Amino acid sequence: MEILRYTIYRFGTMLLTLLVVSVLIFIIINLPPGDYLSNQIAELKASGQSAGVAKAEFLRREYALDRPLWEQYMIWMGFMPGPNGFSGLIQGDYGWSFEFDRPVAEIVGDSLWLTVLVNFAAVMFVYAAALPLGVLAAAKSRTWIDYITALIGYLGLATPNFLLALIMFYYGHKYFDLPIGGLMDPVYEGQPMSWDKLQSILLHLIVPTFVIGTSGASAMQQRLRANMLDELGKPYVETAIAKGLSPARMLTKYPLRVAFNPFVADIGNLLPSMVSGSVLVSVVLGLQTIGPTLLTALKTQDQFLSAFVLMFVALLTLVGTMISDILLVMLDPRIRYEGREA
């Protein structure tokens, strides 16, 4: 019951946060002077094409861009009825992309799921890589295993994501014959899901997952190692060894379970940076996630598209953080009653 109450509470705070974030995003999107349509209208008028002007003016009215900013926000979010049935985000109408001249929903389409998939894979990779490496480095601290993992960790932290992407990309293709670019073979694009398509996606996921996850995995590995070292110095570990527990069993049974907590809690800090990384890496590797879409939309001031993508990215991190918080409460009863210190 406690869990359920906490989940509901956490969900509520997430919604509130999302609301604040939407205001923030709306302000940022409207910071540059002018908007896509008024720029276009000015351009068309300058070159004397009146047919385009009429269409742009029509779109401007259709999407309420001629109203005051706060009204625009309310209409965009769907709190206020828009003109001619533009119903806003919360009713699933994401608006119109002026640059691509299609509805936003149509443009982002599949890429939303692929974005979730890429980030999920990266998070899994972080855990899969950081857990054994961190435990190993702590158990064999001050040996060459420790130093080598530390070196790899530092390099992973210091190499810019996008460069790692390019390097992996190049050598992955050259030596391991990994596919280049995209998230699936072009053959499967727009096809319904099938076994072959899934295989193709998985094969294409290897490089991006590795690239996006590396810096997160290094950070997490270092933290896990430090936590484990703290635990390993404690008397109960000595007792366990003295009583003749095998090292592997001793490690997994006691210190690991204590050190595991921050490991889960950390995902809240990790996720925003991983999503950031995935946007950047997607641009470099040409993945069909929303990263490249965001970049074009921002560069061309395509406001509905960029606002939606930003909202989606924020939602993704907020939901991820919420899930990690709830998992943490289930994992550690102490937190349940004290509440998590912010």
Next chain:
Amino acid sequence: MTQLPDGRYVDDAPYDPEASLRLPERRDLDAPNWLLIWRKFRKHRLGLISGIFLLSAYLLLPFAGFFAPYTANERDEERLYAPPQAINWWYEGKFIGPFVYPTTAEADLETFQWVFKPDTTRPMKLEFFCRRGSYKLAGLIETDLHLFCAPEGATIFLLGSDRLGRDVFSRILYGAQLSLTVGLIGIAVSFTLGILLGSMAGYFGGWIDWVINRAIEILRSLPELPLWLALSAAVPSNWGPVAVFFIISIILGILDWPGLARSVRAKFLSLREEEYVRAAEMMGATSGRVIRKHLLPNFMSHLIASATLSIPAMILGETALSFLGLGLRAPAVSWGVMLNDAQNLASIEIYPWTAVPMIPIIVVVLAFNFLGDGLRDSLDPYDH
């Protein structure tokens, strides 16, 4: 040596039973705090080396133009994508000092690339303290003196030349000026905001604390890069490079403060209840004075260490933004701008030297990390 009545022997030399306890610690008890920190920091080899490296790098920044053989945007139209050249010392078994071979460009009609052939019959000596393209020393003094440059008719592209025939090595030196300072300005912004808001939240508590805390939570839960992108996309494209540079570093700083503010707030919460704070308040000190004189000095050193650790994130941030074309723009030279050229696979495969700016980035980021780790470990000199 005297013999006691009960038969034991005792040394006659004067003996103070507490001397041995006092002696080794005497030095440490008298030493000022910074000396203790320095002593401990010195033992952190990697941190020390990184610190010296970064210090010298920053000190040399104003003189980048002097060490670079070319100026930042000087083009050699004849030699686009020229590969790195070596400096030779020995010619036909004789030592004649540093020299280069002049190169001639030939078009390879099969691959449609320029092939640069060194003419090994004509060694040409490098010139030192020579006068070439003019630049501004430290941004102020106009001069044209270079440490070394290529003799007339030859080129010296230590790390090759880029798409427009500009020297990669010189550009790395010039790029360091922007890439390294962007982190400093960003951290100054984030430091000011973080300390101000964090101390307000921790000291006053109540609704101020609540509002600031929520702001921190929200900003921390958002992915940075998309916000950076959105903010930088809002920078008008007709602004000059200097204005763009400042606004980019401020943007980097604006999104970085929550982490710092959170640790400041946590420290304040625990220190606020100390007796000396209450004493100061009762003697009529204003809140500002209590915060500045009594609370902040307690953990200033910690803040400096954490600031050192967040500079690399800003350097990487600038690189990423410029790389995507939303950060610094073309006439300005930064490592990210240079890497923009290496954006596609083809250029990495055919002209790998265009990706060289990644090496200084990695080295600098690593150095900051090591320095920060060293500082953090040595800042508590009393803690053993």
